[in-house]
Amino acid sequence: MKRRDFIWLLGTSAIWATEAEAQQPLRTIALIGNTPAAFGPWQAALVERLGQLGWIAGRTLQVEYRWSEGRRERVVEIAAELVSKKVDLISTYGGAAVVVRQATASIPIVFVPAVDPVAAGLIVDFAHPGGNVTGISVQQAEIGSKRVELLRQIIPGLRKLAILFDANYPPSVREADNVEAATRQFGIALLRRGVHVAADLEPAFDAFKNEADAVYLADAGLIDGNRLRVASLVLDTKLPTTASISETARAGALMAYGPNYPDLFRRAAEVVDKILRGASPGDIPVEQPTKFYLVINLKSAKALGLTVPNELLLLADEVVE
Numbered sequence: 001m002k003r004r005d006f007i008w009l010l011g012t013s014a015i016w017a018t019e020a021e022a023q024q025p026l027r028t029i030a031l032i033g034n035t036p037a038a039f040g041p042w043q044a045a046l047v048e049r050l051g052q053l054g055w056i057a058g059r060t061l062q063v064e065y066r067w068s069e070g071r072r073e074r075v076v077e078i079a080a081e082l083v084s085k086k087v088d089l090i091s092t093y094g095g096a097a098v099v100v101r102q103a104t105a106s107i108p109i110v111f112v113p114a115v116d117p118v119a120a121g122l123i124v125d126f127a128h129p130g131g132n133v134t135g136i137s138v139q140q141a142e143i144g145s146k147r148v149e150l151l152r153q154i155i156p157g158l159r160k161l162a163i164l165f166d167a168n169y170p171p172s173v174r175e176a177d178n179v180e181a182a183t184r185q186f187g188i189a190l191l192r193r194g195v196h197v198a199a200d201l202e203p204a205f206d207a208f209k210n211e212a213d214a215v216y217l218a219d220a221g222l223i224d225g226n227r228l229r230v231a232s233l234v235l236d237t238k239l240p241t242t243a244s245i246s247e248t249a250r251a252g253a254l255m256a257y258g259p260n261y262p263d264l265f266r267r268a269a270e271v272v273d274k275i276l277r278g279a280s281p282g283d284i285p286v287e288q289p290t291k292f293y294l295v296i297n298l299k300s301a302k303a304l305g306l307t308v309p310n311e312l313l314l315l316a317d318e319v320v321e
Contacts, residue, residue, distance in 0.1 A: 025060075026059075026060060026061070026062055027055075027060065027061055027062070027088045027089075027276050028061075028062040028063075028064065028085075028087045028088050029061065029062070029063055029064070029087060029088060029089040029090070029091065029272065029276075030063075030064045030065075030066060030082045030087045030089070030090045030091070031043045031046070031047075031063060031064070031065050031066070031091050031092070032066045032067075032068060032075070032078055032090065032091070032092035032093070032096050032100070033065070033066075033067055033068070033092075033093070033225075034067065034068055034069065034070055034093065034221050034224065034225025035067055035069060035070070035225045035226070036065075036067060037227070037228055038224055038225045038226070038227050038228075039067075039093070039225070041262065042261050042262055042264075042265045043065070043265065045262040045263075045265045045266050045269075046091065046112075046265040046266065046268055046269045046272070047063055047269070048266075048269075049265075049266040049269035049270065050269045050272060050273060053269065053270070053273045054273075055273065055276070064082075064087065066078045066081075066082070068096055068221075068225075069225070070197075070198060070221055070222045070225045070226065072099060072168075075095075075096045075099040075100070076099055076103075078096075078100075079099055079100045079102075079103035079104070080103060082100075082103075082107070083103050083104045083107065086107075087107065088107075088108070088276065089107065089108045089109075089110065089272060089275055089276065090104075090107055090108070090109050090110070091109075091110040091111075091112060091135075091268060091272060092109070092110075092111060092112075093111065093112065093113065093114070093221055094111050094113060094114025094115055094117065094120065094122070094137075094171070094221075095169055095220075095221045096221070097109055097111040097114055097117075097120075097122055097133065097135070098120055098121065098122060101121075101122060101131075101132075101133055104132070105131065105132055106132060107132065108132050108133075108275045108281045109132055109133045109134075109135075109281065110133075110134060110135045110136075110268055110271050110272055110275070110281070111133065111134075111135035111136070111137075112135050112136040112264055112265055112267075112268035113135075113136050113137060113138040113259070113261070113264055114135055114136070114137050114138070115137070115138055115139065115171035115172075115175075115219060116137070116139065116170075116171050116174070117129075117133075117135070117137050117286060119170070119171070119174075120170070120171070123286060126285060126286045126288070127285050128282070128283070128285070129281065129282050129283075129284065129285070129286055130282040131281070131282050132281050132282065133281055133282075134271060134281040134282065134284045134285070134286055135268060135271060135286060135287075136264045136265075136267055136268050136271070136286070136287050136288070136289075137286050137287070137288050138219070138258070138259050138264070138288065138289060139288065143244075143257065143258065143292060144175055144178040144179040144182055144216075145178065145179070145181075145182035145185075146257060146292075147179075147216065147242050147244070147257045148161070148179060148182045148183060148186065148188070148216070148242075149182075149186075150242070150255065150257055150294070150312070151214060151216070151240070151242050151254075151255070152186060152188075153309055153312050154240065154254065154255070154301065154306055154307075154308055154309070154312065155213065155214055155240055155306065157213075158186075158188055158213050158214055159187075159188060159189060159213055160188070160189045160191060160211065160212045160213045160214075161179075161183055161188050161189070161190055161191070161212060161213065161214050161215075161216055162190075162191040162192075162193060162207075162208045162211065162212035162214070162215045162216065162239075163176050163179050163180075163190060163191070163192055163193065163215075163216040163217075163218060164193050164195065164201075164204055164205075164208075164215060164216070164217050164218060164223060165192070165193070165194055165195070165218035165220060165223075166194070166195060166196075166218070166220030166221070166222040166223060167194030167195060167196055168196055168222070169220045169221065169222070171219070171220075172218045172219065172220035172223075173194070175218045175219060176192055176194075176218055179216055179218070180192070191207075191208070191211055191212055193207065193208070195222060195223070197222075198222065198226050198229070201223075201226060201229060201230060201233060202233060205233040205234075205236070205237045208237055208239060209237055209239070212239060213239070213240075214239055214240040214241065214242070214254075215234070215237070215239050215240070215241040215242070216241075216242050217230065217241060217242065217243040217244070217248065217253070218244075219244045219245075219258070224244075224245055227245065227247060227248055227251070228251065230248065231248055231251035231252045231253065232252075234248075234251075234252050234253050235252045238303075238304065240254040240300075240301075240304055240306060241253040241254055241255075242254060242255050242256065242257065243255075243256045243258075244256060244257065244258030244259075245258060245261060246258070246260070246261070246293055246295045246318065247261075249295040249296070249297050249320065250295065250297070250320055252297065252300055253297060253300065254296070254297055254300050254301060254304065254306070255294070255295060255296045255297065256293075256294070256295045257292060257293070257294050257295075258292055258293065259289035259291070259292060259293065260289070260291070260293050263289075264289065267287055271284055271287075293317045293318070294315060294316045294317050294318075295316065295317065295318040295319075295320065296308055296312065296313065296316045296318075296319050296320070297320040298313075298319050298320060298321045299320055299321055300320075
């Protein structure tokens with residue numbers, strides 16, 4: 001091919017690409033998170049993946065962010081606003097997805113993550129969600145016993161475990177039930193502490209100081225959305241703490257065992273892409289993580305006077321030193 005023909009071809013290709021983008025309508029999606037600090041990095045992973053899939057923010061895609069601050073009434077307001085604006089798709093976490101689903105049966109909803117979406121009434125089943133909802137699920141209740149087992153490997157003499165859960169969020173309550181069954185098998189006494197609002201977090205940790213040997217943080221928007229505050233309370237309490245979110249361990253908790261949340265949001269972006277290109281949410285199977293990540297904060301372990309077994313360190317996906 002002659003050089004001028006090659007240059008002409010490159011120019012023509014660029015024109016075709018520009019014309020294709022011009023013909024592609026601007027789609028608007030809304031991302032609902034608990035707080036910018038907790039959900040911002042995860043949502044950034046989702047938007048980045050959408051860019052890799054061909055959606056250019058400001059050109060073919062408009063992204064609107066909304067923050068619930070852990071308040072159900074705020075989610076109700078956000079849902080009403082987004083429905084009135086007729087956005088093309090709403091992505092949100094499981095607890096808020098229940099509220100958004102009540103506001104619209106037509107706008108596609110992608111939850112990420114949701115705990116037990118069938119029990120929550122979001123979908124019919126994982127293979128065939130039905131309706132206008134699909135997304136990424138995490139079954140935290142099923143890995144509760146594993147997290148207790150991992151904690152026992154670091155604290156062999158564990159006798160009293162406190163669990164902090166969201167009393168308003170049924171999946172979080174079920175996780176507490178699952179953990180209670182696990183602790184019963186190990187002969188560990190469980191102190192259950194349900195919280196309703198963010199103001200309940202500090203009193204809960206104050207109670208743990210004198211009553212527990214370690215703390216288990218259940219998965220819930222109220223707890224995860226206030227992750228920085230919780231991490232601060234963990235450090236103040238000086239109790240070994242296990243969480244599901246890696247960032248909590250990096251911020252000072254002893255360990256975390258759960259899915260990789262940025263990866264979950266990247267996978268959710270692929271679901272969003274399918275829907276924006278014409279797929280029906282009800283026909284897209286709900287995905288679940290197949291890999292769980294173990295993060296151990298060795299710095300916190302040393303500060304607490306704990307020795308982490310070498311075999312556990314070898315199993316860890318990340319060790320914070």
